[in-house]
Amino acid sequence: MTSTKRYQKHRNNRPAYILHENITTRQPSQYLSSPTALNLQSLPSLHLDITPVEAETLAGPFFGLSLFPYLAFLYFLNVPENETPKGVTVGFAACLVFVFLTIPAAIAAQLMYGVSLADSDWLHGSAESLLTMTNLVTVVAFRQALRGKEREYLWNTNNNNEKNYGSPNNVSNDKSLPSGIVLEEEKSRKKMMPLSATSYQPMSILVGVLTLLAGLTALIPAALWNPEVHTPYLGGFMDISGDWVSFLGHPEPPNALSIACWIIHISSLVEFLVAMGFAWRWADVVDNPRWKGLTWGLLPLHSSGITACTYHLFYNHIPILVALQAVLTCVGNTTAAFAAWRIAVSNGWRVPSDSPLSFLNYEDNRVSTMTSMLEVEKENDVSFLVGFEDLGDALAKDNDYTFLVKLFVGCGIAAYVIKYGELLLDFPFVANPYTGLAFIIVPSAMNAFKWYKRSEDPTFEGWF
Numbered sequence: 001m002t003s004t005k006r007y008q009k010h011r012n013n014r015p016a017y018i019l020h021e022n023i024t025t026r027q028p029s030q031y032l033s034s035p036t037a038l039n040l041q042s043l044p045s046l047h048l049d050i051t052p053v054e055a056e057t058l059a060g061p062f063f064g065l066s067l068f069p070y071l072a073f074l075y076f077l078n079v080p081e082n083e084t085p086k087g088v089t090v091g092f093a094a095c096l097v098f099v100f101l102t103i104p105a106a107i108a109a110q111l112m113y114g115v116s117l118a119d120s121d122w123l124h125g126s127a128e129s130l131l132t133m134t135n136l137v138t139v140v141a142f143r144q145a146l147r148g149k150e151r152e153y154l155w156n157t158n159n160n161n162e163k164n165y166g167s168p169n170n171v172s173n174d175k176s177l178p179s180g181i182v183l184e185e186e187k188s189r190k191k192m193m194p195l196s197a198t199s200y201q202p203m204s205i206l207v208g209v210l211t212l213l214a215g216l217t218a219l220i221p222a223a224l225w226n227p228e229v230h231t232p233y234l235g236g237f238m239d240i241s242g243d244w245v246s247f248l249g250h251p252e253p254p255n256a257l258s259i260a261c262w263i264i265h266i267s268s269l270v271e272f273l274v275a276m277g278f279a280w281r282w283a284d285v286v287d288n289p290r291w292k293g294l295t296w297g298l299l300p301l302h303s304s305g306i307t308a309c310t311y312h313l314f315y316n317h318i319p320i321l322v323a324l325q326a327v328l329t330c331v332g333n334t335t336a337a338f339a340a341w342r343i344a345v346s347n348g349w350r351v352p353s354d355s356p357l358s359f360l361n362y363e364d365n366r367v368s369t370m371t372s373m374l375e376v377e378k379e380n381d382v383s384f385l386v387g388f389e390d391l392g393d394a395l396a397k398d399n400d401y402t403f404l405v406k407l408f409v410g411c412g413i414a415a416y417v418i419k420y421g422e423l424l425l426d427f428p429f430v431a432n433p434y435t436g437l438a439f440i441i442v443p444s445a446m447n448a449f450k451w452y453k454r455s456e457d458p459t460f461e462g463w464f
Contacts (some may be wrong), residue, residue: 002201003048006090007036010223019278033242035181046410046432047069048320048434048437049320049322049433050319050320050323051319052116052319052322054319054323055260055319055320055321055322055323056322058322058323058324058326059323059325060326061324062323062328062329063330064326064332065330066329066330066332066333067099067333068324069330069334069336069337070095070096070333070337070385071253071337072286072337072341073092073333073336073337073340073342074089074092074143074354075095075373076337076341076343076349077089077092077175077340077343077344077345078338079344079347079349080105080346081344081348081349082343082344082347083252083286084199084346085141085142085144085145085196085197085198085201086137086138086141086194086196086197086199086200087140087141087142087144087145087197087202087203088138088139088141088142089135089199089200089302089373090137090200090203090207090239091135091136091137091139091140091141091142091207092128092138092205094132094133094137094138094207094211095131095134095295096133097130097133097207097211098127098130098131098133098134099128099132101127101130101214101215102117102127102130104414105117105123105126105127105218105391106122106127108123108323109123109124112229112285113228114228115229116162116316117253118316119230119255119316119339120229120230120231120235120310121230121231121232121236121255121257121258121261122217122218122231122232122234123218123223123235124233124257124261125217125232125234125258125260125261125264126214126217126218126270127214127218127403128261128264128265129214129217130210131264131268132264132267132271133207133210133211133214133267135267135268135272136210136267136270136271136404137203137206137207137210138269138271138275139274139278140196140203140206140276140400141197141203141402142275142279142282142304142405143278143403144196144197144400145192145193145194145197145282146191146278146281146282146285148193148194148197148288149192149193149282149285150285151192152192152193153285155192161323164362172429177371179364189414192218192343217233217234218374220311221235224245230254230255231319232258232260232261233260233261233264234258236259236260237260238256238258238259238412239259239355239419240416240420245423248420248423248424249423249424249426250423250424250425250426250428250429251423252423253315255315255316256419257312257419258419259412259415259416259419261417262312262415262419263408263411265305265308265309265312265410266414266415266418267407267411268305268307269302269306269309270407270411272301272302272305273302273406273447275298276294276295276298277295279291279292279295279298279455280292280451281297288343290339290342290343291343293339293343294336294339294340294343295451296335296339296451297332297335297336297338297339297340298335299331299332299335299337299447299448300328300329300331300332300335300446300450301328301329301332301333301336302332302447303328303332303440303444303447304325304328304332306439306440306444307321307324307325307440308325309329309408310436310439310440311330311420312326313422313428313436313439314428314431314435315428315429315437317432318432318433319430320433320436321380321433321436321440324437324440347370351376356451365410384442401463405440419453
């Protein structure tokens with residue numbers, strides 16, 4: 001018996017509150033008119049039940065408006081005064097590639113199959129891989145820059161101890177040294193930083209290559225295999241055959257994510273959390289606590305990613321989550337822009353006083369915390385970042401390739417647990433908005449509280 005037939009047989013015995021798979025394969029206008037579709041009015045009054053059409057209507061303006069604060073975020077992040085690693089800027093800017101290339105993928109899903117992008121796995125995976133690319137580039141560039149800064153700090157410290165050449169953070173401050181010696185010291189110090197921190201080129205090339213690969217995962221199936229609406233991403237080569245999981249409690253709905261698609265979603269969440277942790281660590285390395293504000297500013301965006309994964313966890317059956325994700329994206333882009341502006345101002349960026357935008361200027365009295373943080377790290381012999389966001393430190397001895405392999409292997413294990421483990425449970429098949437919100441609010445609150453505790457106590461390890 002095929003998995004589709006098993007699912008058909010199983011759903012006929014379900015209670016009324018269980019959703020049908022048909023709802024995910026129709027155009028939005030057909031949800032209420034179809035005799036087989038769920039009548040949302042029959043559900044208990046949850047006050048969060050809206051139709052997919054209403055969800056898309058609510059989400060559209062927020063997704064559109066979110067572009068403008070994100071552009072502001074990129075501008076403030078990249079002002080020269082910040083000395084932001086160039087590769088990190090490229091990584092965040094690559095998100096625009098994801099935004100703009102997702103549009104034709106969504107149009108293709110609608111025109112070819114009459115479904116949303118989330119319900120066509122092969123198109124969905126290809127589009128979402130661009131977001132993974134964005135976070136991946138950001139993490140690698142941040143990781144390389146942090147290692148460079150740490151090498152630079154150790155070099156300057158040793159140089160200061162041996163030669164007493166002034167501040168370990170700025171050798172050129174020592175005016176007693178001949179200019180030639182100072183110049184050579186500066187050249188040696190700058191060599192500690194990787195090329196990805198001082199040039200846009202390396203990570204831009206990586207973005208181009210990864211974008212091409214993501215495009216091929218969509219173009220090749222479209223050209224050679226005549227894919228159907230639920231054709232799995234990458235052919236589902238990592239998926240377990242339906243016959244092998246037939247003993248599980250629920251047959252899998254046709255619009256379930258493939259393993260490869262789940263890996264993309266999970267890795268995006270983990271990579272973004274790692275990037276948030278790197279921003280926190282960067283604050284101590286460059287002695288500017290305003291960078292920790294960027295970690296806070298990125299929190300709503302991470303919650304937006306959690307919302308997307310929760311939506312897929314419930315097989316795309318809670319439309320309100322689409323609108324919630326759009327709101328969180330808009331709010332997150334705005335808070336990220338605000339955080340980047342504070343970093344820029346703290347580093348001396350100013351608008352000319354006669355400019356209409358001069359209101360953006362203010363005096364920032366930041367407090368240095370680097371010395372105390374380094375002492376805490378040394379005394380406790382542990383990193384002050386622990387959890388998913390600390391994978392960069394936990395795997396610090398690995399090169400970039402083994403680091404990424406271990407990262408994706410961990411995400412792969414999580415993907416199998418989620419994809420097949422949820423078939424043993426009932427709640428993913430029930431469109432309960434409150435349950436969906438719980439999956440978003442609880443980890444988001446724990447994440448926020450973790451950063452709050454860490455700001456109060458650098459040795460706090462958190463829960464994840």
